[in-house]
Each structure stands twice: as structure tokens, then as C-alpha cells.
Amino acid sequence: MQRLAIFGGTFDPIHWGHLLVAETALSQVHLEQVIWVPSRHPPHKQAALFEHRVVMLQLATRNNAAFTVSLIDRERSGRSYAINTLIDLSACYPNTHWYWIIGLDAFQTLPRWYRGHELAQMCDWLIAPRLLGGETIAQSELICKQVEEQVRKQSHTINWQLLNTPLVKVSSSIIRELCYQSHSIIDLVPESVRSYIATHNLYSHNPE
Ligand SMILES: Nc1ncnc2c1ncn2[C@@H]1O[C@H](COP(=O)(O)OP(=O)(O)OP(=O)(O)O)[C@@H](O)[C@H]1O
Numbered sequence: 001m002q003r004l005a006i007f008g009g010t011f012d013p014i015h016w017g018h019l020l021v022a023e024t025a026l027s028q029v030h031l032e033q034v035i036w037v038p039s040r041h042p043p044h045k046q047a048a049l050f051e052h053r054v055v056m057l058q059l060a061t062r063n064n065a066a067f068t069v070s071l072i073d074r075e076r077s078g079r080s081y082a083i084n085t086l087i088d089l090s091a092c093y094p095n096t097h098w099y100w101i102i103g104l105d106a107f108q109t110l111p112r113w114y115r116g117h118e119l120a121q122m123c124d125w126l127i128a129p130r131l132l133g134g135e136t137i138a139q140s141e142l143i144c145k146q147v148e149e150q151v152r153k154q155s156h157t158i159n160w161q162l163l164n165t166p167l168v169k170v171s172s173s174i175i176r177e178l179c180y181q182s183h184s185i186i187d188l189v190p191e192s193v194r195s196y197i198a199t200h201n202l203y204s205h206n207p208e
């Protein structure tokens with residue numbers, strides 16, 4: 001059985017934090033592939049044009065043969081719910097043990113997702129520590145255990161493990177804000193992504 005991970009997100013834009021998390025998951029869990037899935041209509045966020053986000057993902061991931069960008073959410077109308085992503089990808093990749101890569105901030109909200117308790121037990125969760133107020137690894141574990149408890153109360157099970165990544169402060173919102181203020185984002189995204197943002201004038205006061 002192959003081991004594949006979904007890395008879902010808005011990726012508005014993709015940054016080095018995302019790439020570090022995905023690389024760590026590949027090596028820590030011995031995955032065959034990480035499938036990057038940009039949400040077309042993120043359940044709880046506004047985002048730049050889907051096509052721009054996709055191209056930036058493709059540029060940033062093209063040098064790693066174990067990375068694939070899936071457009072599976074493009075075909076679906078309405079909100080891009082994670083459970084639908086997993087169901088649709090399972091049909092494309094039979095005989096697969098599924099993992100879901102996620103930052104701690106997003107994992108914390110899993111019990112409130114659309115059919116979140118059901119989704120919780122359909123894959124194993126690979127959780128990247130993320131600053132939610134300066135916590136340590138022990139605090140990250142505590143947050144994960146609280147999520148596990150909430151899922152168990154609804155009579156579902158969940159398997160999770162923390163990814164061994166350092167806390168990386170970069171976020172897409174910081175990058176968007178820096179762009180609005182015409183500051184450099186050179187250390188925060190791959191050069192191909194920085195160049196794409198500049199060429200298409202994304203995240204400026206006069207976007208394309
Ligand atoms: N620096 C980071 N460290 C760990 N996980 C991250 C990091 N940045 C993003 N993630 C995780 O990657 C997934 C996709 O994130 P997303 O595309 O929304 O980026 P973001 O930086 O969180 O965006 P925004 O700042 O707009 O909220 C989420 O699970 C998120 O928690």
C-alpha cells in the first residue's frame with residue numbers, strides 16, 4: 001500500500017514555511033508523494049485568484065519529484081471542504097494509506113470543519129508546530145490531545161503525530177502585508193514565486 005499525504009491550503013501565496021513542512025513530512029513519514037491541494041473556495045477565507053495561486057504552487061514545487069499539485073478542488077462548485085477532497089483523491093489513488101499535513105493552528109479547528117469528526121479518522125494527521133502564542137513542543141502536544149479528546153467525545157478516533165520542524169514564523173498574510181507596503185519578501189518565498197508576484201502585481205494596491 002502506498003503512503004500519500006495531502007497538503008491542503010489556500011497558499012496565497014506558498015512560502016518557505018509550507019515547503020519546509022512538506023519536506024519534513026516526506027522524510028519523517030517516508031511518504032511516496034505529497035499532493036498539494038489548493039482550495040478553490042477556502043471554507044473560511046477570501047483569496048487571490050485560484051489560477052495565480054496554482055501557478056505559484058507549481059513554480060515552487062517543480063524541483064521535487066515527490067511533490068504533485070492537484071487541481072481536484074477546481075472541478076467542485078461551492079466551498080472546498082476537506083472531506084470532499086479526500087474522497088475525490090481516494091478515487092484517483094486506490095490502495096493508499098492517507099495522511100493529511102496541517103499546521104497546528106488549522107488542526108485546532110478540525111472539530112468544527114464540515115463533517116470534521118468523520119474526516120478525522122479517514123487519514124492520519126501530520127501536524128506542524130506553529131506559533132499560537134510562543135508554545136513549546138509540550139504545549140503543541142497538549143493542543144493536539146485536546147483535539148483528540150473532542151473527536152473521541154463524538155465516538156470517533158484520530159491518529160496524529162507532530163512533525164519535527166522548527167517553529168517558522170512566516171505566513172501568507174505577512175507576505176501579503178509586506179507586498180502591500182512595497183517591502184521585500186526575498187527571504188520568505190522561492191525566487192520564482194517572488195518574481196511571479198512582482199510580474200503580476202499581486203498583493204498591491206492595484207492588483208492585476
Ligand atoms: N509557517 C508555518 N508553519 C507551519 N505550518 C504552516 C505554516 N504556514 C502555513 N502552515 C500551514 O499550512 C496550511 C496552509 O496554510 P495557508 O495556505 O492558509 O497559509 P498561511 O500562512 O496560514 O496563510 P494566512 O497567513 O493567509 O492565514 C495550514 O495547515 C497552515 O496551518
Ligand SMILES: O=C(O)c1ccc[n+]([C@@H]2O[C@H](COP(=O)([O-])O)[C@@H](O)[C@H]2O)c1
Nearest residue numbers: 008009010042043081082083106113114
Ligand atoms: O473542510 C472544512 O470545513 C475546512 C475548514 C477549514 C479548513 N480546512 C482545511 O484546512 C487546511 C488549511 O486551510 P486554510 O484555508 O487555512 O489554508 C486546508 O486543507 C483546508 O481544506 C477545511
